[in-house]
Amino acid sequence: MKKIFLLTLIAFIGVNSSFSQVLSNKQNQYTEADSLRGTLSAERAYDVLKYHLQVQIDPEERFISGFNTITFKAEAVLPIMQIDLFENMRIDSIMHGNDKLGYNRKFNAVFVELKESLKPETTDSIQVFYSGNPIVAKNAPWDGGFVFKKDEEGNPWIAVAVQGTGASLWYPNKDHQSDEPEEALIEIAVPSGLTNVSNGRLIGKTELQNGYTRWSYKVNNPINNYDIVFNIANYVHFQDSYKDLDLDFFVLPYNLEKAKKQFAEVKPMMECFYEKFGEYPFKEDGYKLVETPYLGMEHQSAVAYGNYYKMGYLGRDLSGTGIGLRWDFIIIHESGHEWFGNSITANDIADMWIHEGFTTYSEAVYIECRWGKEDALKYLEGLRKNISNQAPIIGDYGVNSEGSGDMYPKGANLLNTIRSIYDNDELWWKTLKDYTLTFKHQTIDTKTVEDFFNAATATDLQPIFDQYLRYSAIPVLELKETGERISYRWKTDITNFKMPVDVIINNKEIRLTPSNTWTEFSKGVKDLNDIKIIEKEFYIETELVK
Structure with missing residues (x-):
């Protein structure tokens, strides 16, 4: 029976694009590398304000080089600061103004020796120059890394997906979900003739006279480290709008007509999510849907799409009810993450159910908007066949450990159960929208979620949250x-x-x-x-x- 449960879970993970790459990493023993990545140590006592990432990508050599300027504010006396960059990537130099700083490396952590200790509330910046051949994913997005492919016409088609594995796989940063830069400038140089699409708004395009073109994008909102990406291809672009939100679509030329038909679903989705969750949380940066050489990922304002223009999940229905074949899973699920995961982010990946449970529930919300509550309930009930109930949803804190993959369907069914406990749909929808608006652009923890939904009802929800989130069994x-x-x-x-x-x-x-x-x-x-x-x-x- 245990083997059957395991195979069911693996099958569900294998067909769900958003299952993070370090899924079910909960264990009894953790390494020093786990702690360095997951703990907010004294060397991480600073708040990132801005990233300025400028990188050139060589498709033939699978080589990248460039720098990231990290602007930050010290939160305590800071003589040494930890940044993160995978140890297979070379650090060429770390500069503080005109001064070259010393550093020590341990696993994927880099300890930068500042010339003088920074006082609390001091704003400063360092510039990290680096290069190397980043890890190539074997099966993105389930394992993190670069994807180097060719399109059907032989053109390079390159992207990156690093949720769970870590953005420090390819650029230096403070690789902890609790700290997001307030803004980002992303400048990616690619071979001329190709297009790069990154997060935020395109603010410039520069011919570099070396056969490369630099594409510059500005993100005007807080952004998760793993959301910062590039997408390189021979893209064509078309656009639309919903209310005052720009909708931009980037696809391969031979898929243009299919994309125009399939991506029409974005507007009814936005109509539903605006009503239930509030307006799109990154309006200043616009909404983009970008065709990628892997299945999909919730990259903020540049949502990755690789569902082959099929309904359901690659033509399949995760619920087994038939309802999941009425809509494009990747469009709805990955866009739902804009509200749940990108706008509201878990401080620690142990609490990733805050991303995945709510986003899986957003699938049912979309169904309810389009086809009614009964179909939404039927869909959620169908998803239960994918729940193993073998481990808790919440992982271990401070060691870069996610909980069980049940966080997706079980998290969604927990929310539906709480809605039923409320026994008042008007109150439920008001509370859900208030939640998205109250914690917009914030990082939070599970207790914050529990307290918020608990305050809206006379029923004490705390034992209920405890049972569903902190134990494997359901009531x-x-x-x-x-x-x-x-x-x-x-x-x-x-x-x-x-x-x-x-x-x-x-x-x-x-x-x-x-x-x-x-x-x-x-x-x-x-x-x-x-x-x-x-x-x-x-x-x-x-x-x-x-």
Whole structure:
């Protein structure tokens, strides 16, 4: 049975483009390298304000070279600062003004020795010059790295995807999700004749007289390190708009007509997400959908698309209900991340359910906007077949460890369960939109999420969050028949667990509030067949106890 669960999970991971590349890295032993990446040490006591990344990419040699200027504010006395760059990449020099700084490397961490300790609140910058052959992904986006391909006409088609693996795979930065630059200037030089598409707005294009053209993009919003990307190809461009939001599309020339048809789904998606989540959170940078040589990724304002212009997920339905074949999975899921993951970001990747649970739920939200609540509930219920319940959703903190891949379908079903507990759709939609607006462009943790949704309802949600997020098992509603009496209770890891659940008895819907103590049904229940659990609204198990 365990092998079946594992194979099911692997199959689901294999068909879900957004499963991060360090999925299920939870373990009992962690290395010093894990701690250096995951811990906010004294050497990381600074706030990144801006990145200015300027890189030239040589497709033939698979070689990159350039610099990143890191502008930051010291948060404490800072004699040494840690930046991150994979150890296979060479550091050519680190400059502070005209001074060349010394440094030491340990694994993928680089400890920069400042000439003088910086005082708290001091704003400064260093410039890191580097070069090398970055890691090439074997199967992007599930393992991080560069993708070097050719399109059908023989032109270079190059991209990068590093969620989970880390942006320091290809450029120096403070590689921790808790710290995002407030803005970024991304300048990528590529062989002339090709186009580069990066995040934000194109602000310039410079011929370098060496056979390369530099494409300069400005990001005017906070951005995750792993979202900063390039996409290089012989692209053609077409555009549209939704309200005052620019919609820009970059595709390979021979796919132009297919793209115009398929990408029409962006506008009804935006209409739905604007209503339920609020306006697009990066309006200043515009929305781009970019055809990529891998399946997809939520790169902020430059969403990666590689679903081959098919409905569902590569023509398949992850829910097994048929509902997932009505829409393009990659467009909806990866764009949903603009609100959940890009705008609202988890401080530590242990809390990545904040990204993935909410974004998977956004798929059901889109279904509800288009085809109604019943289909949305059916879709969510169908996703449950992909849940293993073998490990907690939340990972270990401070060691660059994600939790279980269940964070996708289980996280979405947890949110649907909370909606059902609210038992008030007007309140639910208001709370969800308030959440996206309250924490827009912020990094947060699970407690922040729990407290926010808990404050909106009289039911204490904390034990519920604890059971679904911090334990592998879901609540089991036990039913027991003793003579003419029928009793019920919750079986959970959490003690003093109370959660409402709706049931139908004699064709009438009623709400029970079981605890961990046996409670007898009131009159009207003669045997267990009189009780029907509304399972589509509550992700639980039921068990008959003799």
